[in-house]
Amino acid sequence: MGKIEKCDLREVWPLELDFSRWLANHIQALDEQVRWNIDPTSIRQEVTKGKLRVDLLVDVVDPETNKSSEVVIENQLDATNDGHLAGVMTYLSAFKASGFVWIASDVTQEYAETVQWLNDKSEIDAYLFRLEAIRIGNSRPAPLLTRIVGPLKFPSGGRSGDPVRSQKIRDWWERVLNKIGKTHVEWNSLRPSAQSYNGPTIPKAPGEAIAWYVNATDHYSSIGLWIKSGPPEEVAYYHSQLNYMRKEIESVFGDDLLWTSKRFVYWANPRQIGYADSPSEQEEAIEVLVEAMDRLVTATKDIVPTITPFQR
Template sequence: MSYSSIGKLQRVPLREVWRHEAYDFTQWLQENIDILNDSLDLNLVTAEREQAAGSFSIDLVAEDEDGTTYVIENQLEKSNHDHLGKLITYLTARSARGGIWIVSEPRPEHVAAMAWLNESPSADFYLVKVEAVRIGDSPAAPLLTMIVGPSAEAKEAGRAKGELAERYDIRKRWWTALVALPGAKLHAHITPGTYSWIGTSSGIRGLSLNYVANQYECGAELYIDRGKDSEEENKRIFDHLQASQAQIDQAISPPVSWQRLDSRRACRIRITLPGGYRSPEEEWPFIQEKMVEAMNELEQALRPVLKTLTMGQ
């Protein structure tokens, strides 16, 4: 076989094939929905044009063999915000399972937006590039390429992000409630955040008094960390305080955990209590009162020993 007999694929301007988006391309797609199926690995069996969505009209509403609904928005030009908004509006108006956006040139920002939308567990989004091609003098043929589609990985990423956002929200409510307690004067000036701890200075550089909370445990601690290249100094401070461990432990009601953390830079002296931000909210006041009591006992027990530190603080 001579290689000279191999034809060259040529792009054809879309408007030479489909002069009008609604009257030509949409009608053609309705009659050739199997071509879209092949590109997206779907099994759409019906497609109806100009379906109502409130006062708007949807290009195509399709269903697969299970009766699952997909809305299709066509755009024979560069993707734009207007059509993205229409796709989302139509999908929600029809309570559709998926939205398919067919464009001639997907902009990078819309590719990213559709990928982000696919993190939603409630809908699938497809961004499809449409081209027309021919070889030699052959009739023009459609070429549909999926640019963005749903995936298990995207749904899992969305679920993880949702859980993280929910965790941030509940932790902020947890800290807001705690710093508002009358006994939490040491931390009353702290703006509640979303992390698993809030802290204030003990009055000595690098030594902070922290409240900590995870899902089912919480507590109070002195955290010792003077920053970069401070490991030896942190250990010396910890050892100095631990020399008074018996005196400190005796002044505190709950058990105290002395954690030198030899494999890490920092050290801590921690009181751990049962209950955390995943505990029933009606139990929060009781749990947080115990946290405040522990923090106040820890601070008072440490105060005289901290005054004896002579390491340049």
């Protein structure tokens, strides 16, 4: 049996336009992973409106209401970034779209959480996919689209929860909290929910502003520090204070943390497993996350309380 190998996306599709054209001709690769029914005859490429130009615009039918609407598809052959996120939001408004599909070669946590937040807090149906190209032996490269984030609820017009998926998330959290709570009592006050991330405030944290957290989406999971709600200048202050302690925290933690987000400092599970994966994979992911959280608690429980509280 041949070994699966990853290919350079740019060797398969030199330009994002090349991938957009491929997707337009193979829309079933996406249709199977979204909750709408995509009309394959409606696909428009490089649609312009004023100075705006969206990669793909498609008509979809909501299977619950049988209503039709437009959806934006934004493609990129690199990592998620502010420019593409801003583009997606602009296209939503300009084209009066009911949702979007954002496809990128690498999905970082802050953008996964932003898309999840849009699903949780708005009427938008928002999807985020990771794109890879793989081959077996000498075979031709084949695309692999993995859904990282998708809507938990149905859109407006009688928006109702997806009980099966919500229960999967609650089951995930119940297992996570049971395992972490055995060694870290702070987690025992939390209850399973359908939110993508959760965690307790670090005891004696300045202004109760910094918390530990575990995060999960369909096929992604991570642990980290979360700077809770506050004005931008307060969030920036606490992030800079944590960054000042970066070497000490990472030395005790035993691995590099990611500091690119304004509100989160985190470590992502390299297996990229979430609550939509098989039960055995979920158990494996939870074991990895709990072990990583043990190390993060050790690295931060004494040092975070030494931070001087933000002066408003």
